[in-house]
Amino acid sequence: MARARMTDESLVQAAAELADEIGFDNVTVPALARKLGVKDASLYSRLTSARDLRVKIAVLALAEMADKVGEALAGRAGKDALVAFANAYRDYAKQHPGRYAAAQLDLDPATAAASAAMRHSEMTRALLRGYHLSEPDQTDAIRLLGGTFYGYVTLENTGRYDSHPRDVAQSWSRTLDALDALLRNWPA
Template sequence: MPRAGLTTEKVVLAGADLADEIGFAGLTASELARRLGVRTASLYSHVDGTDDLRKRVALLALAELADRGSDAVAGRSGHEALVALGDTYRGYAAEHPGRYDATRLRLDAQTAAASAGPRHAQLARAVLRGYRLSADDETHAVRLLGTVFHGFTTLELSGGFAHSTPDSQASWARILDGLHHLLDHWSTP
């Protein structure tokens, strides 16, 4: 029987908050139960253990990030849309590092297809429409955007840019400008 006051939504949100605090890798059902002041068994009315909790946090994070990306890109195109989407990923990661890590959890094909994951690819494709790429080149460019956004963000979160100048914001702006130039002058070999 579910514990009074706990719902699946509250458990998943608490799990996401805990992941932001201690890191997604440290998120377990038993650690969450300790934080909520309940027995681990009490969570099993809401999640089927640590793997299910982690999957649900990943799905929540994918949806949150897709919603933010949609809002940021709406009405923009070209360089402005590219910067808006990149800044959304980077900002979300800084604000919610555990959730951001969760977005990279490998999901089974059925769960991934039903998640907000495909919306991320649609957002990238919406940004890329302004660059008039062929279908194949658009796919390559979606992968390039993911590599740049996630690569930079992951290195920045891990402190990879903390001990050098100029600061990472200056590098980020230059990288997005360079990415825009590349996309604007993309040619198929």
């Protein structure tokens, strides 16, 4: 049976799936070639380097995450928007741990600007409009939310909360309650 023609999209999708299976840090061109049943050299006709492969996975992950968060935010404001945003982010990270790790990759400014990274920032700013924050408080709140979500999800995904009897979902819910209270009562 003839192998289906590989497209750039199918190559990146396969690499993203591989990242979820074996971890983003373990994705290499040879590992992807094995998964696809091709020779390494055939992938280098589409990739300039291992870094290029990693960037492509990151860009895909950022777009997927932005789509999920955008769908969750539609028609919501205030705490409902905060919870929807946070849950979409957390759910994506749990369902796609390798892609989530890829989304944390430091991209060069041009690639970041052309990717969905800007959509993430715009959606976060839209969420914060419901809390009536202006600059520079809005930027500070974006950093607070990003750091909180990233830290919580990273610790959860690495099993750091597994040994404590408190249910992780209950702690997550209380964290979102606390963030909502803080955003509604932002310090002057």
